[in-house]
Amino acid sequence: MHKKNNFSKIFFFISFFLFFSAPLAHSASENNERSLSKSIMEIAVELKCLECEGQNVYESNSNFSQSIKAYISEELTKGTGSSDIINDLHQKYGDEILMTPPVQANTYVLWILPFFLLSLGFVIFFFKLRK
Amino acid sequence: MIALTGNILLIFALLSSIVTLFFAKVPVIDGHKKYKFASLFGTFQFLFILFSYILLTYGFVISDFSLVTVWQNSEIQKPLIYKITGVWGNHEGSMLLWLLILSICLFFIIKYDKKIPKSVQLNTIAIQTSIIFAFLLFILFTSNPFALQLPIPIDGVGLNTLLQDPGLIIHPPLLYIGYVGYSVLFSYSVAIMLENKLTDNWARWIEKWAYISWIALTLGICIGSWWAYYELGWGGWWFWDPVENASLLPWITGTALIHSLLNYKSTGQHRDWTLLLSILTFSFSLIGTFLVRSGILTSVHSFASDPQRGLWILIILSFFIFFSLFIFLRNLQKDSEKKDFVFLRRGTFILINNYLLMVSVVVIFFGMMYPLLLEAITGDRITVGPKYFNIVIAPLVILIAILMPIGPNLTWKDNWTQLAVKRLMISFVITIFLIIAMQLVIYENADAFHLLLISLAIWIFIVSIVDLLPRNLSKFRIEFSELRRKNLPIIGSRITHMAFGIMIFGIIYASAYSENKDLKMNLGDKIQIDRFELQYDGFGTHIGENYDDLQINFSLIKDDKKIANMTPAKRFFRKSGDITTEASIHKYYFDHMYITVGEVQEQFIYASVSYKPFVRFIWLGGFLMAFGVLFKTLFRSKIFGTSNA
Incomplete structure (x- = not known):
């Protein structure tokens, strides 16, 4: 009896806390006047510099990165959308150029494992709790 | 000679x-x-x-x-x-x-x-x-x-x-x-384990080392990230780079170890798990060394690597890891755990803490190794960058942040007390109040995710402080002297928890509300960033001991008054001909104005300017965490079994 009471208290705590914080968020307003350089940066951080060791295109100054940045800038002025530019580069250079691995057959394990382990924890926990 | x-x-x-x-x-x-x-x-x-x-x-x-x-x-x-x-x-x-x-x-x-x-x-x-x-x-x-x-x-x-x-x-x-x-x-x-003869004190012997190593590792990581922040010149302070991950893994298992030791000291439970954690922590130190030195994982800050060295370290680490795991399995005690399971007990929270930390370790390690494995098996090359780690670590951090302040309020043996409920309630109300106040004062936009994490950071901070208040205000004096005598280690752990809140706050606030501008500036140009104006005043040179600087001069202006000169530089090393980018950082309370310069021409320059609010909380939090544990180490409660911190 006592136990259950306490548990509901803590549960109430957490859920109240979570729900209360959510409506406080303002929706992020889209800033329409983004400068060209900012768009270049946003695309360039998503791409890996294939010549360097562990740097993205934005951070690096290698020939590869400079040519990619020039390409992005050119495409942007032509009016190509960001995702199209990234797609084109993805087509050309393969998965390796994307800083974040796409969700596809060879990365399912990578993406699912963390959430699987987390849910496994929940299952074990509630199983023990019911006992 | x-x-x-x-x-x-x-x-x-x-x-x-x-x-x-x-x-x-x-x-x-x-x-x-x-x-x-x-x-x-x-x-x-x-x-x-x-x-x-x-x-x-x-x-x-x-x-x-x-x-x-x-x-x-x-x-x-x-x-x-x-x-x-x-x-x-x-x-x-x-x-x-x-x-x-x-x-x-x-x-x-x-x-x-x-x-x-x-x-x-x-x-x-x-x-x-x-x-x-x-x-x-x-x-x-x-x-x-x-x-x-x-x-x-x-x-x-x-x-x-x-x-x-x-x-x-x-x-x-x-x-x-x-x-x-x-x-x-x-x-x-x-x-x-070789002796297989435990005296009561072993947790106390190894506790000291667990604290000292943890303090050094925490400080080392903090200074490393600070160095990357101002020296690499991108304004980032954590890149999820293999070298950084290699230091983070033993840090996480070391954190789990500290908590598990507390649990063992007070309840005598989970002895084997605690021993395993201390083996794992050093194993991760070795694995980190191996990965970095062998050149298997490439990184911005690895030294020249050599596969032969990698092989040696691989042999060393396999030997020690397998040897220790063998000894461990041989001596596993099957019947040492008590079976009764009380949910609202501090030990339960430490178990959850350990589970979440170990999941983080597995996830980070797996994310580091996955591209290698994939390439070895299928030949496909992929990159696992910072975004992946942020996405998979975020839920874990959220859970840890929710539970972290609750655990220390519970006792080791029974369900929780009225006092704990009262304190958590008070902290909760204060937290909500602060979040609303923050929203009213600062009109900036943040998405729900960042706001949630900021709220949790405040939650950790507030509970840790409320937890330190004396139980009964009228008996403050008696409580205080008692506090001094007996509860100093508790203060240490609360400081560390509080500091973790501060660090999370800094991390999230700086990444949610930073303003970045990459721009071309002509001489005399002024730009507006946050509450400041920045004016480009031309460039000069500075002769260093083994380098020459090309310094770019900026004036930082607030309310039409110049408050500082900022001089980011291009540094030419005479001997090697290397050029490094030296960032200029101006501190404004807990915020940073951060400037680096790209291309410099006679008429114009390319500058990258960011205003990073509360970014200093990241390192403040980190150092304070180390300080809290240092405090705890110095004032460890002397008697085995009576410590409740």
């Missing part, structure tokens, strides 16, 4: 370690004598390694280029301080530093851990010595810092220019003290 002496010293150290192992493990003589000899030769190992280290430093200081290591990594012109610290700015020297710290640990085991039963201590000395022995072989055969070359070159190649920085002076030694400090925990744990 130096080369010869250095080699001789290292060989003497090797011989001493063999003799130590002989006395510790071979049953020719018995009892006290055995211990005495093992200690003596253990001390010899330490002294020989210390002398060889000093000798190498001397070689760097006098620029003895007959040593290959000195020639490759130093030059006559280099400032003295970088000659001394440059010893660990390269592979060979840094391995010697590893070895030196290993032997210092051995020395401390011999000299200061006197209360431990002699048999356990002999085993510990033996295991620590065998680690030293393995690394001595490694150094002598694959990375000898005393390798000789003739004819002697006139000047050296010079130290990697990125490393000529104050951050380098203390970052590597601290990190190594952390990594290698865990070797002591490893040695003790394996020794305890």
